[in-house]
Amino acid sequence: MTLTLNIDARRWRGHLKGFQEQIPGLVPVAKGNGYGFGLTTLADEAKRLDAQTIAVGIAQEVAAVRSGGWEDDVVVLNPWRPADQLATALLTDPKVITTVSRPEDLRSISQSHPTARVIVEIETSMHRHGLDPRQLTADDFGELWFEGWAVHLPAAGSLEEANRLAHTGIATRTGPIWASHLSVDDYRTFSASMPVPTYLRVGTRLWLGDKQAYRTTATVLDVHPIKKGQALGYHGVPAPKDGFIVVASGGTAHGVAMAAPVPQRSLRQRGVTVAQGVLDAVGRTLSPYAIGGKKRSFAEPPHMHSSMIFVPGTEPLVHVGDEVPVTTRMTTVVTDEIRWG
Numbered sequence: 001m002t003l004t005l006n007i008d009a010r011r012w013r014g015h016l017k018g019f020q021e022q023i024p025g026l027v028p029v030a031k032g033n034g035y036g037f038g039l040t041t042l043a044d045e046a047k048r049l050d051a052q053t054i055a056v057g058i059a060q061e062v063a064a065v066r067s068g069g070w071e072d073d074v075v076v077l078n079p080w081r082p083a084d085q086l087a088t089a090l091l092t093d094p095k096v097i098t099t100v101s102r103p104e105d106l107r108s109i110s111q112s113h114p115t116a117r118v119i120v121e122i123e124t125s126m127h128r129h130g131l132d133p134r135q136l137t138a139d140d141f142g143e144l145w146f147e148g149w150a151v152h153l154p155a156a157g158s159l160e161e162a163n164r165l166a167h168t169g170i171a172t173r174t175g176p177i178w179a180s181h182l183s184v185d186d187y188r189t190f191s192a193s194m195p196v197p198t199y200l201r202v203g204t205r206l207w208l209g210d211k212q213a214y215r216t217t218a219t220v221l222d223v224h225p226i227k228k229g230q231a232l233g234y235h236g237v238p239a240p241k242d243g244f245i246v247v248a249s250g251g252t253a254h255g256v257a258m259a260a261p262v263p264q265r266s267l268r269q270r271g272v273t274v275a276q277g278v279l280d281a282v283g284r285t286l287s288p289y290a291i292g293g294k295k296r297s298f299a300e301p302p303h304m305h306s307s308m309i310f311v312p313g314t315e316p317l318v319h320v321g322d323e324v325p326v327t328t329r330m331t332t333v334v335t336d337e338i339r340w341g
């Protein structure tokens, strides 16, 4: 009995294809938990899209997309570092393109692995990784197979910044531009104006762009009536009212109810946090499980593979074997099974 990702195959693939048609030079990104779908599924979908290149986050993920049947070029997005032995071993792999983001790393690789394929990352207003191309000389590249420049912009990347940085790169050495996080319109404008080939690396808008195309469901594993004040769970906390404990699949191992910190800029967002804090304070945390059409409280914190949910009232509203919707964060959830519909 599992936590299940249900995919409407026709709808999802329709979205993937439609998105790809808008983005000439689309590079699908398959990294981490595979955006909830898993890396092998994404590798398989990228093949169906006839993508030329796939991007992964780290060296370890190269094998994962290959086990999904991927045989073409793989870009590793996180920049190479000297201590990373697997990333270093991949420098001799003819289908792997390594990202380099520091002048000393470029010089070191050009000495140790002169035939490696590299993309050099330019520092953007994100200030994550990257260098200023004007720091580099032709010697720094040695005989390396230069695949172009990476420009990884902040969430709503600006066209002006992409243009400026791309031109700074091209002035140092000509080569394709591998952009991230431009809007579709900005990317198309950018691509049309560049004197070199361009690519756009996309994960979220590609795989998660049509929210109606997939949903997560849990299986009801047990239902127990409970009286107000009766102790329950590992911690013996008393039931808040008469009602039912519904045990459903999905727990900490699946990343259920794990929230990443969100930037709290909006008043609404702060309101949500305050409301959740009030629930926490009275010992009832709203769960992501919907039972009887409504999100219910956790009876206690999620367990490894299942969660105990409290349903007040005289009817449990669900039975063992029923499936209930669960709201999951797709970049942290790991489901047990994919069901294609």
Ligand SMILES: *Cc1c(COP(=O)(O)O)cnc(C)c1O
Residues within 6 Å of the ligand: 029, 031, 077, 078, 152, 179, 180, 181, 201, 202, 203, 204, 205
């Ligand atoms: C993860 C990543 C992407 C894809 O990000 P999404 O927001 O999921 O589209 C693109 N570029 C780089 C460098 C990344 O690390």
